[in-house]
Amino acid sequence: xxxxxxxxxxxxxxxxxxxxxxxxxxxxxxxxxxxxxxxxxxxxxxxxxxxxxxxxxxxxxxxxxxxxxxxxxxxxxxxxxxxxxxxxxxxxxxxxxxxxxxxxxxxxxxxxxxxxxxxxxxxxxxxxxxxxxxxxxxxxxxxxxxxxxxxxxxxxxxxxxxxxxxxxxxxxxxxxxxxxxxxxxxxxxxxx
Numbered sequence: 001x002x003x004x005x006x007x008x009x010x011x012x013x014x015x016x017x018x019x020x021x022x023x024x025x026x027x028x029x030x031x032x033x034x035x036x037x038x039x040x041x042x043x044x045x046x047x048x049x050x051x052x053x054x055x056x057x058x059x060x061x062x063x064x065x066x067x068x069x070x071x072x073x074x075x076x077x078x079x080x081x082x083x084x085x086x087x088x089x090x091x092x093x094x095x096x097x098x099x100x101x102x103x104x105x106x107x108x109x110x111x112x113x114x115x116x117x118x119x120x121x122x123x124x125x126x127x128x129x130x131x132x133x134x135x136x137x138x139x140x141x142x143x144x145x146x147x148x149x150x151x152x153x154x155x156x157x158x159x160x161x162x163x164x165x166x167x168x169x170x171x172x173x174x175x176x177x178x179x180x181x182x183x184x185x186x187x188x189x190x191x192x
Contacts, residue, residue: 017114044068071166101152108145
């Protein structure tokens with residue numbers, strides 16, 4: 001019974017290898033795309049920085065589009081934006097690279113461990129070529145996962161800093177909303 005369960009787990013874990021490798025390749029391509037988009041945004045921020053600073057002084061309305069400053073562009077497009085809505089927009093802006101930076105090492109580990117079973121089986125059978133083939137896949141997968149995570153973590157870190165600075169500088173230009181009372185007695189006091 002236990003031997004059957006072990007064989008089943010071995011076969012199922014072997015099924016995960018191909019989809020995980022495809023995902024790693026897709027995430028690697030995404031990380032290269034994100035790196036290009038990040039470089040373009042950095043160039044736009046450099047180019048439109050003076051306009052952005054001038055918009056902060058003169059008010060956000062009626063200014064030229066502030067490419068490279070996604071939160072400022074949102075405030076320009078929707079002047080009634082609240083701080084909470086802008087916070088959510090900032091999270092959405094960095095969510096993709098942040099998620100990939102956490103997911104890639106896990107997928108790299110799965111793609112590293114999945115070929116280890118066949119490699120150990122090849123070792124038991126005395127098949128040196130089988131060991132070599134499986135270890136090449138295992139080590140390549142973990143390297144891909146770490147490279148993807150490194151690229152996207154770096155991008156996410158810098159974008160979070162950019163967005164935090166934007167949030168702070170845009171706060172005076174946002175519509176102020178009254179805080180929502182959390183307790184019934186606060187509601188009655190607010191009504192009085």
